[in-house]
Amino acid sequence: MSEFMDIITADNLTYKQKVLKLAQAAENSEHPIPTTPAFDRFFSRDAICDMHEGNAPYRARYICVDFQKFARQGSDFLRLDAPENLDDLLFNLEVLYENIPSVTGRPVYCGQLDKIIDPFLGDLSDEEILPRLKRFLNFIDRTVASGYCHANIGPEETRAGRLLLEADAEVQNAVPNFTIKYDPAITSDDFARLCLKTAMRCANPAFANHRLLKDTYPVPEAGYPDGYTIVSCYNVLPVRGGAYCLDRVKLSRLADMAGSVDEFMDKLLPEATAALLEYMNARVTFLVEKSSFFQSSFLVREGLIERERFCGMFGVIGMHECIEKLLGPGHTYGTDDEANDLADAIMGKVTAQVLDFPAVYSEIGGDHYLMHAQAGFGDQLESTPGVRIRVGDEPEVFYDHLRHSARMHRFFTAGVSDIFPVEPTAAGNLDALLDVIKGAFAIDDKYLSFYPSDSDLVRITGFLVKRSEMEKFAAGKAVLADTSHDGEGNWRANALGDRKVRL
Amino acid sequence: MACRAPVNRIIPFSLVDGPGARCSVFLQGCNIACTYCHNPETQRLCVGCGVCVESCPAGALSRADGSVIWDRTACVACDTCIEVCEHRASPRIAWQTPEEIFGIVRGYAPFIRGITVSGGECMLYPGFLRELFSLCKAVGLGTLIDSNGTIDFAAHEDLLAVSDGIMLDVKAWDPDVFSKLTGGDVAPVKRNLAFLAERGRIEELRVVVIDGWTDPEDTLAGMAGLLGERTGAQRLRLTKFRRFGVRGPLADAPSPTDERMAALVRLAERLGFADIVLS
Known part of the structure; x- marks a missing residue:
């Protein structure tokens, strides 16, 4: 067949x-995008990978619509007036979501929801608002039905933020993911505790280090508090823009081609990086010049996205296995100094090369592509996500793990994260979790997420799925959210059930 | 000679030893012997009998000058040594100075808000505690004592001056019940309760509930009677007995039911306790 x-x-x-x-x-x-012999060679060895984004991109990979602008102006194309009340707003958003493409065919970003919703709460009581928010969240879960879809809240505490958390804990959905932009100088401890209490019930929200991330991109217009948003798993991207593409070097596979550390560092790594960068330029050129996406989309016409706020993402994956192959047994990435130093050198080298390469149509990245610690999707064996430490090799002391994370996080502009299951009893001492987050963010960890070790909702690479749904799919049944497909394979391949319970 | 204490273990991150993320330090040696003790191997100091040396599957123990020497790097933490010990001791301890412990604890900043020293009974080493806490205080780390309350705090004003508070076990109220459970005398516990409450130094009162061995109803009533109008200001933790780690007659004893615990919460509320935690 x-x-x-x-x-x-x-x-x-x-x-x-x-x-x-x-x-x-x-x-x-x-097959409209030309490739070079170098690209083909690395691609055939699975050392560089196009993330199955499709051969002929006719939409950007990730689109971060400026929903706040949409809430102010409505849409001519969709024939939606600017909303006057909460019902109008939620309806308008639902209609817009149906019309936002991405690599998954559905939106990977549904907005900084607290900021969008809060001005529309007016005189409504909590009892009037909560059913509406739950219906809205269920709409996203059942129609977008992709665990790559992401919502943001924070850093300020708002009534809408509190009610969204309450609603999310009640509906127990895998979609959307939530992230709080967290800054202890702005976010109250009470609101942070409410976020953690909610995370202990439904694995949402994750925590982004707002202090470090807030100046990643210029604001889209005066009056905006920041210019970034968290989308898909944990990508840090320009709001009113997004990412054209995400392609990656699989360091673990590249190491298979190396006869020595020197050959890897001096020959293979620069060659593979260069080959991927050239390919990304060809890919972005096709998308911008040939596909007509930016010329024809009403999102551009109505100012909800701007081509100039898009950039490509350069991903790396499989650092753990790369180091293992290069240094041999006895130098475990995460706990061995020589292993960690080599990883640092690899990242330093790749990053310098990426930041030296003239990327097309990438004004928002300073004419360079953005570094991303790619976490994988389906059942890829022998490639631990990004620069994470492999499950089973985590440092004994959790704080050492966080310090290692901070050391590696510093290379990544467009997203890097860690995921930690925690004891269900942590729900009884939320301050303890908050202390750890504050400590981690003080030493420049960029992004952390937690879920209770007995939760049905679990994080795979960053996205959420329900264990019960993965089990259904594994048993041969159709399930609504196709991220359960990716999740099921990845859960098995990376032994995610064995993640060290950290707190 | 530098002030040293026998350290059984250090847990970098504890969820259950006070507010926030804390490092817990467990000192070896106790002046009572509770039947429900979860860590009976922390009760006594090693007598050097050497039974464990023969049993160690990893060859991590040896004898020298009548003492048992523990090789931390060879140890596989299988717990065989503490299982064969007939003296409720452990060979896996290190006599360490406050500076050495502080050096370890300090490495856990900025993730923790403080340390909690427990045991055994840490109040057997008040000089060590005072020095360790002074070092912690100087860098802004909190300091809590977890104590069985049998050693007079009134005699250790200098230690209290560098302690944020005391987590005080009140294991029983009736002298006979207390003595049967612990082998000790409850009178100093009551003196400490009154003294520390009057000073506002109680971080938490801890009552363990086990059917037939403690009399928590009597303990709650006794505490409330002694505390009077200060009752409402004390946080009370009611803890279910759990058999993990327990040896002897209670090794297989059941935990109290949720209904029993709920009834105790209601009783505590009637007696004037306002901040009650179940664990």
Whole structure:
């Protein structure tokens, strides 16, 4: 059977999932982006990877719509007036979500929801607002149905933020992910504790280090408090913009090609990095100049996104296995100084090369692509996400793990994260979790997430899935959220159930 | 000679030894012997009998000059030594100075807000505690004492001056019940309760509930009677007995029911306690 017929006849995919897969298969039957012999060589060895983004990109990978602007102006194209009350606003947002593309075919970002919703709460009581928010969150969960979709709150405490947390804990959904932009100088301890209490119930929100991230990109217009937002797993991207693409060097596979550390550092790493950078330029050029996306989208026309606020992301993955292969047993990444120093040198080298390369159409990145610690998606063996320490090799003392994270986080502009399961009893001492987050952020960790070790909602690479849904899919049944597909494979391949319970 | 104390273990991150993230330091040696003790191997100091040396599967123990020497790097933490010990001791301790412990604890900043020293009974080493706490205070780390209350705090004003507070166990109220459970005398516990409450130095009162061995109803009533109008100002932690680590007659004893614990909370509220934690 052809690939198309396999999709058409599959009994474990929903109709929508089949349509998405058929579209991707059709896209992949075209080959408009030229590749170089160097790219082909590394690609054939799985040392560089295009993330299955599709051969002929006709939409940006991640789109971060300026929903606050949308809430002010409505949409001519969608024939939506500017909302006058909460019901108008939530309806308008739902309509817009249906019209935002991405690599998954659905939005990976649904807004800085507290800031968007708070001005519309007016005189409504909590009892009037909560059912509306729950219905709204359920709409996103059941229609977007992708764990890569992400909402933001914070750093300020707002009534909308509190009510969103309360609603999210009650609906127990995997979609959207929530992140709080957290800054202890701005966010009250009470609100941070409420976030942690909620995380102990539904694994949301994760914590982003707002102090470090707030100046990552210029604001889209005067009056905005910052110019970044957290989307998809934990990508830090310009609001009113996004990411054209995400391609990656698989350090673990690249190390397979190396006869020595020197060959890896001096030859393979620069060659693979260069090959991927050239490919990204070709890919972005096609998207911007040929695909007509930025010329035809109403999102651009109505100022909800701007081409000039997009950039490409350069990803790395599999540092742990890379170091293991280069140094051999006895030098465990995460706990061995020589291993950690080599990782630091690798990241320093890649980053310098990326930041030296003239990237096309990447004004927001200073004409350079953005570094991202890519975490994988499906069942990829032998590639621990980004620069994380492999499950099973975590340092004995949690604080050493956090220090290691901070050391590696400093290389990444467009997203890097760690995930820690915690004892359910931590719900009884939220201050303890908060102390650890404050400590980690003080030493420049950029992003942390927690979930209770007995939770049905678990984080895979960054995205959330329900264990119960993964089990259904593993048993051959169709499930609504296709991130359960990625999650199921990744959970098994990376032994995520064995993550060290940290607190 | 430098002031040293026998350190059983240091837990870098504890959720249950006071407010926030804390490092817990467990000192070896206790002046009572509770039947429900979770860490009976912390009760006594090693007598050097050497039984554990023969049993150690990793060859991490040896004898020299009548003492048992522990090789930390060879140890596989299998706990065989503490299981075969007939003296409720452990060979896996290190006599360390306050400066040495502080050096370790300080490495856990900025993730912790303080330390809690427990045991055994840490008040057996008040000079060590005072020096350790002074070092911690100087860098802004909090300092809590977890004590069984059998050693008079009134005699240690200098230690109290560098302590944020005391987590005080009140294991029983009736002298006979206390003595049967611990082998000790409850009178100093009551003196300490009155003294520390009057000074506002109680971080938490701890009452463990185990059917048939403690009399928590009597303990709550006794404490409230002694505390009078200060009752409401004290945080009370009611802890379910759990058999993990326990040896002897209570090794397989059941935990009290949720209903019993809920009834105790209601009783404590009637007696005037306002800040009650169940664990």
